[in-house]
Amino acid sequence: MKKIEIDTAGARSKILVGESWEKAGTFLPGTGVIIISDDNVFRLYGDKFPPFPVFCIKPGESSKKLEVIELLAERLLGAAIDRSGFILAIGGGVVCDVAGFLASVYMRGVRCAYVSTTLLSQVDASTGGKNGVNLGNAKNIIGTFLQPEFVVCDPSMLMTLPDEEYFSGLAELIKTAVIGDEKLFRLIEDHYGEVLSRDRELLELLISMAIEYKASVVSEDERETGLRRVLNFGHTFGHAIEMYKSAKHGFAVASGMELAVSYSFNRGYIDASEKERIIALLKRFDLLRFHDIPDDQLYQYIVHDKKKTGSEIYFVFTSGIGRAFAEKVPVSEIFDFYRQNRKDR
Ligand code: GLY
Numbered sequence: 001m002k003k004i005e006i007d008t009a010g011a012r013s014k015i016l017v018g019e020s021w022e023k024a025g026t027f028l029p030g031t032g033v034i035i036i037s038d039d040n041v042f043r044l045y046g047d048k049f050p051p052f053p054v055f056c057i058k059p060g061e062s063s064k065k066l067e068v069i070e071l072l073a074e075r076l077l078g079a080a081i082d083r084s085g086f087i088l089a090i091g092g093g094v095v096c097d098v099a100g101f102l103a104s105v106y107m108r109g110v111r112c113a114y115v116s117t118t119l120l121s122q123v124d125a126s127t128g129g130k131n132g133v134n135l136g137n138a139k140n141i142i143g144t145f146l147q148p149e150f151v152v153c154d155p156s157m158l159m160t161l162p163d164e165e166y167f168s169g170l171a172e173l174i175k176t177a178v179i180g181d182e183k184l185f186r187l188i189e190d191h192y193g194e195v196l197s198r199d200r201e202l203l204e205l206l207i208s209m210a211i212e213y214k215a216s217v218v219s220e221d222e223r224e225t226g227l228r229r230v231l232n233f234g235h236t237f238g239h240a241i242e243m244y245k246s247a248k249h250g251f252a253v254a255s256g257m258e259l260a261v262s263y264s265f266n267r268g269y270i271d272a273s274e275k276e277r278i279i280a281l282l283k284r285f286d287l288l289r290f291h292d293i294p295d296d297q298l299y300q301y302i303v304h305d306k307k308k309t310g311s312e313i314y315f316v317f318t319s320g321i322g323r324a325f326a327e328k329v330p331v332s333e334i335f336d337f338y339r340q341n342r343k344d345r
Pocket of ligand 1: 125127128130231232
């Protein structure tokens with residue numbers, strides 16, 4: 001088991017990688033706890049949940065909306081949860097986002113923690129304190145920062161994930177490797193078979209490495225005023241592809257990364273061999289998807305992107321495996337690049 005800490009101005013978050021999720025109950029207060037989960041996770045693991053009331057949401061991105069927050073807040077109030085309450089999320093990115101957002105606004109804030117059940121949420125979504133909901137087609141437009149007190153990342157929970165969900169998470173793992181850790185990239189390349197077979201020990205190592213990198217970034221720049229922007233690598237086009245194609249987040253980000261790598265190459269930031277190495281790894285795990293967003297729709301997605309300021313957008317480039325930086329680029333240039341590179345196959 002590895003304990004990784006994220007230290008920010010007002011909080012310390014402990015990420016426990018390799019801890020048994022069934023021990024989560026021992027870290028909780030004795031009373032006032034509410035568990036938020038989804039129907040799928042509850043069906044698989046509900047009989048072993050800690051003994052507190054459970055509110056389940058519908059699995060999937062459609063639950064990331066304000067109506068769901070309102071309904072859950074009503075249920076918390078109905079259960080007489082007051083400011084001393086504690087919300088434990090047991091689920092993937094959507095459950096943790098919804099529960100974290102609720103915890104940050106309910107009675108102006110209650111304590112929270114997560115048991116993170118998907119690869120995507122273990123390597124990215126559940127750590128770092130970002131949470132939020134969508135507004136129509138605009139992703140994560142309403143949200144807050146709240147560091148969970150602890151996050152349990154138990155790789156044994158990944159064995160029950162559907163393939164699509166597992167590979168979606170793998171894309172975020174590769175993203176972390178590309179932007180911050182060349183060694184992690186090499187480990188994924190060298191252990192292709194064990195990654196496919198979900199080798200538990202290897203997963204624990206890869207997840208720890210990804211979280212260690214993310215923890216270092218978030219500890220330096222919790223509110224994304226600089227360095228943290230690099231975590232959005234692949235996400236400018238990725239979010240647009242996710243919304244337009246209703247693709248799973250990781251696959252959309254993988255295609256967004258392919259575009260971002262090519263864009264980095266076009267600008268002379270990365271050489272051809274490194275570009276090919278990154279794209280080859282994405283292809284090897286079959287992560288790339290077709291995308292053919294029409295101009296008018298792309299415009300809508302980009303103008304609502306949180307990374308946009310005025311007529312420019314912070315676009316994340318890589319300058320080689322393990323290195324990334326954000327640079328302001330005119331929105332018009334982003335459109336032109338997409339028009340020349342859309343995958344209309
Ligand atoms: N998922 C990007 C971030 O946490 O900043």
